[in-house]
Amino acid sequence: GENVEQHPSTLSVQEGDSAVIKCTYSDSASNYFPWYKQELGKRPQLIIDIRSNVGEKKDQRIAVTLNKTAKHFSLHITETQPEDSAVYFCAALPGIRYGGATNKLIFGTGTLLAVQP
């Protein structure tokens, strides 16, 4: 079935260092890969996404890379700051089947990022 694996489950970095979170998906027809940031007690917030026809996307200190052959995608945060501390979720949108579109996202299990000042 459709599955997304996410590593590591926890990540602690010093302020100013880079952080990398990796995900692997099972459905080779997946075509959309968003990343969400969830602070304690808050809603998941879409921070960046990438589509299957693009290999890399960058938005200020955040970048996402996609390797379709290996079915891997990664989140890169540079120059981390204490306010980057949160749980980060990757997700994949399975390919369209049976002629119908879907918004069913398959989520990874989350990475708790702690940025130490």
Add this chain to the structure above:
Amino acid sequence: KAGVTQTPRYLIKTRGQQVTLSCSPISGHRSVSWYQQTPGQGLQFLFEYFSETQRNKGNFPGRFSGRQFSNSRSEMNVSTLELGDSALYLCASSLGGESSYEQYFGPGTRLTVT
């Protein structure tokens, strides 16, 4: 634009009761998806509604149901509540077209079943 809203924000129910949760999507969004978030299982897809039709369903028992109204607002219902249904229930809205995949979450409804 106003974001996704959910009501109520908190609920405490007893085993065996039923509950209805509400979600109002971003104006112009026609797709509403529901997710259950628990510490053990993470974020799991319940179902999605688009233009008042259920477009996809996750692997949850029939006690979980939903609907969508003509103004795109959506409700989900859980009947015969069990202790394991305690979770944060999140809805996410999206334009819903094949070229617009971005989903934006509401603040969630925290359901506690005692």
